[in-house]
Amino acid sequence: xxxxxxxxxAQEKVVETxxxxxxxxxxxxxxxxxxxxxxKSLVGGELRGYTELLEEARDEALARMVAxxxxxxxxxxxxxxxxxxxxxxxxSEILVFGTAVRTE
Numbered sequence: 001x002x003x004x005x006x007x008x009x010a011q012e013k014v015v016e017t018x019x020x021x022x023x024x025x026x027x028x029x030x031x032x033x034x035x036x037x038x039x040k041s042l043v044g045g046e047l048r049g050y051t052e053l054l055e056e057a058r059d060e061a062l063a064r065m066v067a068x069x070x071x072x073x074x075x076x077x078x079x080x081x082x083x084x085x086x087x088x089x090x091x092s093e094i095l096v097f098g099t100a101v102r103t104e
Contacts, residue, residue, distance in 0.1 A: 001066050002076040003098070009076055012103040018072045022097040023064025027057045028090050057094040058082065065096050074100035 002009055061082075069077050080098035087093050 001069065001074070002103075003062075003066070003080055004076070004078055005080045007079045007099075009078065009103060012076075014076075014078070014101045015104050016102040018069075018074050018100040018102065020097060021065050021068040021072065021074070021077060021100045022095060023061040023066070023068065024093055024095040025057050025060045025064070026087055026091050026093045027053055028088075054084075054092075054094070057092070058096070061094045061096045065098065069098075069100040072100050074102060076101050076103050 008014065065077065065080075077098040077100050080096060083095045083097075085093050085095070
């Protein structure tokens with residue numbers, strides 16, 4: 001499965017546009033990560049616990065989008081975008097979407 005954030009894949013022709021596909025996940029903060037982030041905010045710097053949490057969430061959302069594209073028979077997803085939103089005080093959603101296509 002080829003995944004690109006452009007509307008095309010270089011040197012390939014899109015022969016069929018199938019549908020918009022998406023994947024999402026909602027992640028909540030872990031008490032231990034939240035505590036460590038609070039301490040880190042006193043001295044500044046990267047909040048690695050949150051960085052790891054968001055990386056895991058992006059990977060999960062992307063896997064769900066790819067699974068949906070595969071169910072449709074796509075061999076690529078073009079024009080991929082990620083969106084993050086706060087659902088509640090301790091939870092965030094990661095959404096990824098794009099257009100499932102067949103190429104030749």
